[in-house]
Amino acid sequence: xxxxxxxxxxxxxxxxxxxxxxxxxxxxxxxxxxxxxxxxxxxxxxxxxxxxxxxxxxxxxxxxxxxxxxxxxxxxxxxxxxxxxxxxxxxxxxxxxxxxxxxxxxxxxxxxx
Amino acid sequence: xxxxxxxxxxxxxxxxxxxxxxxxxxxxxxxxxxxxxxxxxxxxxxxxxxxxxxxxxxxxxxxxxxxxxxxxxxxxxxxxxxxxxxxxxxxxxxxxxxxxxxxxxxxxxxxxx
Numbered sequence: 415x416x417x418x419x420x421x422x423x424x425x426x427x428x429x430x431x432x433x434x435x436x437x438x439x440x441x442x443x444x445x446x447x448x449x450x451x452x453x454x455x456x457x458x459x460x461x462x463x464x465x466x467x468x469x470x471x472x473x474x475x476x477x478x479x480x481x482x483x484x485x486x487x488x489x490x491x492x493x494x495x496x497x498x499x500x501x502x503x504x505x506x507x508x509x510x511x512x513x514x515x516x517x518x519x520x521x522x523x524x525x526x527x
Numbered sequence: 528x529x530x531x532x533x534x535x536x537x538x539x540x541x542x543x544x545x546x547x548x549x550x551x552x553x554x555x556x557x558x559x560x561x562x563x564x565x566x567x568x569x570x571x572x573x574x575x576x577x578x579x580x581x582x583x584x585x586x587x588x589x590x591x592x593x594x595x596x597x598x599x600x601x602x603x604x605x606x607x608x609x610x611x612x613x614x615x616x617x618x619x620x621x622x623x624x625x626x627x628x629x630x631x632x633x634x635x636x637x638x639x640x
Contacts, residue, residue, distance in 0.1 A: 457571070514620040515559075521569075
């Protein structure tokens with residue numbers, strides 16, 4: 415999982431602003447995922463991409479958007495439509511969507527001021 | 528929808544004792560079950576996983592057992608040490624070939640010295 419990076423580590427946003435979280439991997443993995451984690455909670459899937467130029471909504475996609483223009487990059491935009499965006503955001507990747515092993519990046523902690 | 532239930536939510540043991548965490552899944556076609564360890568503020572780390580063609584897998588002090596008939600799997604940690612203290616998540620891979628993992632709610636394990 416050392417091959418997955420996320421930036422920034424901490425992010426502060428004012429209400430009404432869009433922000434973009436970066437996720438990059440150099441593992442040559444086809445599949446990438448975005449999760450949201452709230453305090454004391456499990457991981458909830460926001461969006462996932464099985465292959466470049468394709469992505470699907472997860473369980474809590476409202477207020478978020480993604481793109482997958484390059485295999486190694488899967489940025490997540492938190493829009494102003496997301497009413498409660500303060501959370502820990504984790505990106506993950508796997509060699510392909512069939513095997514299952516997902517490896518996580520270090521996470522971005524987003525706080526809305 | 529498909530879900531994974533994890534118990535207990537908190538577990539406190541004395542150093543040297545064993546710890547057991549149990550998960551039940553709903554998708555009978557799931558065939559991959561990973562366990563992640565997450566220390567405070569850090570990324571989840573894959574510690575062990577099992578596929579449906581085996582009933583048990585062991586790696587040093589950690590073992591996972593799978594009962595496909597009952598649709599449950601368990602994590603066993605023997606000779607616990609203070610550094611085992613963390614939140615542990617189980618997950619099940621959905622059978623839809625999307626690569627989606629469904630996570631349990633997590634178990635906070637405290638190992639008292």
